[in-house]
Amino acid sequence: MKRLCLLFSFVTVLGFGQDHYIGFTGGYSYSSANILSGTSGNTLPQHLYFGELNYQFHPESWFYFNIGLRYDRKGFQINDEHVVRKVNDAENQSDTLGNYTYDFHKVGVPLKIGFKLGGKVFFQFAMGVIPSYSILSNASWTLNYQGTEIESSSIGNWTNIKNFELPWIGEIGFGAHLGENVMLNFLAGYTQSLTKHLLPNQVVENNVVTTDFRTVRFKGIHASIGLYFRLHKKQQKLQKFTPSSE
Secondary structure, eight states: OHHHHHHHHHHHHHHHTOEEEEEEEEEEEEEEEEEEESOOSEEEEEEEEEEEEEEEEEEETTEEEEEEEEEEEEEEEEEEEEOEEBTTBOOOOSSEEEEEEEEEEEEEOOEEEEEEEESSEEEEEEEEEOOEEEEEEEEEEEEEETTEEEEEEEESSOTTOOOEEOEEEEEEEEEEEOSSSEEEEEEEEEEEESSOEEEEEEEEETTEEEEEEEEEEEEEEEEEEEEEEESSOOOOOOOOOOOOOO
16 A cells, blocks of 8 residues: 555656647748759758747656647759750850759658756757658749840659658757746757758750759758747646555
8 A cells, every 4th residue: 555655646746747838939941952963053042931830748847858740941042053064075164054943841740859957047959850741842943145044944843852851950049938837939940951852953965955953951040939838737746645654
């Protein structure tokens, strides 16, 4: 009986010590990519946005798990890329240049572990991965000869497209408890794709326009604001029950 009482008191104390939150996070993203192969142009970022619905489980006041549903807009530009190829010469220099824009709408599941240091106002950092899937993809480009547009095209899906992406994420920032049941945070983060992707580009080879591919890894930084609500009213921890020795 004593052991049963001790076990019951331990489980009760642990249960009341856990916090559960649901919240919304969103903000600005500075989206770009690492070009691994297939370009001679200048990579420019896109100023985009993202939003998340998150559930957080806090087994301790300083530690939490996060799972959510994230909509993420990603993309970047490549300007002034030399696009003419010669059959017997690998050199890509000419007066014909290409400008490209890549745009992706992604849905992902953030899986993160995080740490909090402080009390009512706290320092916060987290890390994890975001398995994601592209629900809409678009690539558009123009070819220019000595400043005059000679070709323009776009494509919404293409051969060898990999819709699945696995980026890792790191975040750091601060937050505050607004009363007993509301939490606000401000975070800055960085994402880098662990998967490689093939994106289309056009080249001119022997005066024939053809579609080629470049290899990239997506990356970006973001800034966000989040508002979380406790799923139950905060309650005081129960004192451990000490069974009588009688």
